[in-house]
Amino acid sequence: MSANTLTEERRSRLHRRVKFIVGFTITWNVIEAIxxxxxxxxxxxxxxxxxxxxxxxxxASAAAIAWQFTRADPERWEKVTVRVIGIAFFALAAYVTVDAILALTGVRDPDHSPIGIGIAIASLIVMPALAWFEFRTGRELGSKSVQADAKQLLLCIYLSGTVLIGLLLNTLFGWAWADSIAALVVAVLAIREGIEAWRGDLESPFEVLEDLDQDVR
Structure with missing residues (x-):
């Protein structure tokens, strides 16, 4: 079903789903950030x-979506919201790059972090399902901003995996540089996703799962 053929009832239901997703995302990520x-x-x-x-x-990205879907005409604010999300990707890439370079040059020396390992694992459990659910919702609505926010969550999955690998290598083998390399990988991914969001070029990151879903139907 395309966005143009959605009934008003279905569209309203999807709007409520988006609000639930962003509400959960904000709550989870505030705790995760702290x-x-x-x-x-x-x-x-x-x-x-x-x-x-x-x-x-x-x-911030989820808050932008929440703001968009409190408007009387959410579709009108698509471009602005997508651009905000794109800027968020670039801001993340800039900070992570600087911090990683400081660590690689010896200005900072990362220590072991069992708590960090735990929060990275928790994120790997929660974020994939949430990102997939949001991307499907955004695709059905034809909303690029919702799809961009889902890709922001997808970046969190990449980030969780690279951070977990870096922390484990540092803990198990004392490879402090692995932490910074993991951070730089995330920065590269953030730049790529930021460019796609800015252009509005949002291909599905869940193609295999979507193909399976279509086969089931």
Whole structure:
């Protein structure tokens, strides 16, 4: 069903679903940001601090979507909201890059962080389902802003995985540089996603799952 053929009842239901998704996203990421930033500051971890800042940016991104869908005509604000999300990606990439370079040059020396490992694992459990649910909703609505916000959540999945790998390598083998390399990988991904969001070029990050869903139907 395309956005143009949606009934008013279905459209209203999807709007309510978007509000639920952004409400959950904001709550989860506020908690995640507090834990990750505190743990990152204690451990001097560039990747973990970047992870916490990504959570802050996800809150801002979700808040932009929430604002859009409180308007009488949400579709009218699509372009502005997508651009805001694109800027959020670039801001994250800039900070993470600087912090990672400081760590690689010896200005900061990351320590072990069991709490950081735990929050990264929790994010890997929650975020994939939430991102997939939001992207499907945005696609059915024909909303690029909702799809862009889902890709922001997808970046959180990438970030969680790279941060977890970096923290584990540092903990198990003492490879402090792995933390910074993980952070730089995230910065590259953030720039790519920011460019796509700015252009409004939002391909589905869940193509395999969508193909399976179509086969079931």
């Amino acid at each position: 834990i990750a930033l505190a743990a990152g500051a204690v451990a001097s971890s560039a990747a973990l601090i970047g992870f916490g800042l990504d959570s802050v940016i996800e809150v």
